């Protein structure tokens with residue numbers, strides 16, 4: 001094979017943007033070693049020149065004048081494309097310097113400088129509303145910090161907290177959207193082609209867009225995306241489906257494919273384990289273990305963090321500190337540092353109190369020099385108050401306006417097909433007042449489908465697009481349902497404050513009651529005047545609980561309520577559900593919750609639904 005001339009050919013093709021040897025490029029790989037160091041004046045250009053001469057005699061490639069540190073490819077059109085200064089094995093760090101972010105009087109973090117080193121896997125931790133998603137958006141550039149700067153690699157793969165954002169798109173398109181410039185060019189091209197008549201300007205623009213699409217490997221995008229999806233176990237028949245039709249486990253895989261599309265140097269994942277069953281979480285853990293770029297993952301799942309991460313960046317006390325090790329290591333180190341700091345502070349305060357005592361006693365007397373020197377000492381010792389931790393526990397208590405009748409619910413022969421796939425096959429049961437039923441089973445087993453079926457004739461809560469294929473549902477006397485759907489964020493309207501939104505659910509209630517409920521759920525003072533649109537994932541869930549505390553239904557139907565919640569809130573919810581006197585239907589993968597709340601289980605298995613009339617402990621005993 002005539003390597004030189006073939007490569008020269010390739011380099012003349014307009015779709016080639018990056019020269020590569022040890023340099024990272026898109027298509028070619030040169031075996032000749034490049035020994036210069038980026039940043040060393042002259043070396044880079046001259047090494048490049050030499051290599052060019054050896055490998056590409058006569059190619060349409062040249063470097064800029066030697067004074068320039070950045071060589072380039074000159075395209076047939078005359079356009080100059082600078083070469084990317086990144087070594088193949090030298091992925092670039094993500095680093096932030098002196099970054100500050102605050103909303104109103106709430107400081108999320110101040111003057112933070114952190115570097116995320118390639119090859120390490122970071123957990124980004126902190127309670128709900130501490131600023132994890134905000135920090136991640138600053139890292140990706142989606143949000144500008146109020147102060148400070150960020151250095152990031154050219155390509156980052158991102159999985160956002162809102163896993164429902166792409167529900168209206170095809171799976172394959174969702175993956176391709178991972179390459180933003182490409183997706184924008186494809187969309188613009190489609191828009192131009194839709195016009196009834198094309199102007200000259202349109203024609204010109206189409207030419208430019210084809211250039212971008214070529215540069216971004218757009219002509220192989222669908223097949224590249226399909227290969228990625230296959231690798232993540234998403235079968236081909238799903239590629240054309242809408243994201244909204246997928247269940248949690250599949251959705252996360254597609255969003256991961258999106259993040260990986262375009263070969264990013266770093267992966268940033270915001271709560272990737274939400275909506276995943278245990279098997280899928282284990283799969284994700286293995287997958288991330290073998291990822292060799294920089295990983296930053298936000299999660300409230302302790303086990304997941306401990307298994308995956310090598311370092312932990314914790315947001316608390318208005319700053320971000322990086323600890324070595326997983327979540328548990330971080331908690332241990334943090335507690336130690338904190339208690340040393342607190343005991344030093346206590347000693348200092350004791351000393352200040354003694355000095356002040358002396359000053360008070362002798363200020364008016366004759367020992368003025370001693371008093372002055374002690375005053376100075378006090379000034380020196382006076383410490384700023386330690387920043388307060390933002391870890392706090394909400395107080396959740398669900399009451400009922402009045403109890404329902406004894407026979408809460410009766411349903412028969414629930415049957416539901418999705419295409420050829422029968423998810424429910426004649427499920428029949430009765431539910432009595434006060435029962436707490438946990439629905440457990442793998443992703444896609446039909447848990448949400450059962451809940452949707454039960455709500456399919458209930459005014460105000462029925463999903464309009466959902467239709468049962470067969471079966472009948474009867475709700476008993478005085479049944480009042482409080483529903484917490486999987487996508488609870490979508491039930492919170494934008495354009496209102498938190499307090500206004502809550503008040504709408506019971507306009508008769510007094511402002512004090514509204515403020516009281518908000519306060520116990522950690523929206524005190526200014527937090528209650530926050531716009532609903534600004535809420536973090538966990539805050540949305542907390543606000544949805546506020547609504548149930550206010551409206552006091554006698555049946556609670558919860559679909560994975562602990563996703564997005566921090567440990568404190570999950571605990572508070574656990575206790576509230578145990579104490580609740582009404583009836584509960586709860587879908588969750590959280591075994592502690594199942595263990596402590598359930599009085600009855602619906603276990604979704606390959607061969608149907610097992611209706612087990614007893615707690616989890618008993619069920620486990622029977623099945624082991």
Ligand SMILES: Nc1ncnc2c1ncn2[C@@H]1O[C@H](COP(=O)(O)OP(=O)(O)OP(=O)(O)O)[C@@H](O)[C@H]1O
Pocket residue numbers: 103104108126127128129130131132133134135161530531534535536537538539564566
């Ligand atoms: N535009 C805004 N205006 C006012 N406050 C905002 C705005 N955007 C975010 N916030 C607030 O900043 C805080 C941090 O939000 P962020 O989404 O980063 O939290 P988080 O740590 O990701 O929480 P969670 O664990 O619940 O997802 C929250 O209290 C949020 O309400």
Ligand SMILES: [Mg+2]
Pocket residue numbers: 132133134161270536537538
């Ligand atoms: Mg978040």
